[in-house]
Amino acid sequence: MKKEHLLIIVALSVAVVFYFFSGMGAPIKNYPPKNNIVVAFGDSLVEGYGSTAGHDFVSLLSQKLNRQIINLGVSGNTTAEGLARIDTVLARDPGTVVVLFGGNDYLRNIPEAETFDNLRQIVSTLQSKGIFVVLLGVQGGIFNDHFQASFEKLAKETGAVYVPNVLLGLFGNPKYMFDAVHPNDLGYAKIADKVYGVIRNYIW
Secondary structure (H helix, E strand, O other), X not given: OOXXXXXHHHHHHHXXXXXXXOOOOOOOOOOOOOOOOEEEEEOXXXXXXXXXXXXXXXXXXXXXXXXXXXEEEOOOOOHHHHHHOHHHHHOOOOOEEEEEOOHHHXXXXXOHXXXXXXXXXXXXXXXXXXXXXXXXXXXXXXXXXXXXXXXXXXXXXXXXXXXXXXXXXXXXXXXXXXXXXXXXXXXXXXXXXXXXXXXXXXXX
């Protein structure tokens, strides 16, 4: 093989490796989980506002995974309020935490930079305790998602497993919504399916 051909092959190989790995961000952190304790941490979407008993997405996800999930959702919580009560999560010593915040920040016109700084602190604090984090994206806007790029960036940089906008396809569809911002039973079932579709690859 001529020297110049070999150089071309090496150059192409380097290019292929760069293409596949340059945009992937940090490797998944703290996987596999250190134990089987799972916590869902978030706002009204985690609490299940708008659903009937047992039809919130956390309960439905728990059934799909055949594993108990501790629900630490509090309606109305912003990212700052979530960060302020993160010790309640750490006290459970979970191996896995599903994090869902951001919707209330948007509704209260909290600057996006502040929202994602708080989310970064939440994710980083959990990870510093050896916790495997699953980050759920929410829509920053009724008609357009202003949060998508920031959620993707945060997940890549922290090495969290990411589930994109769990409300995609639900907003504006009365079949799936209890009110303007909260799903009904059918909507929460869609969220559970979407989350399960991603994290079933990380079942431990």
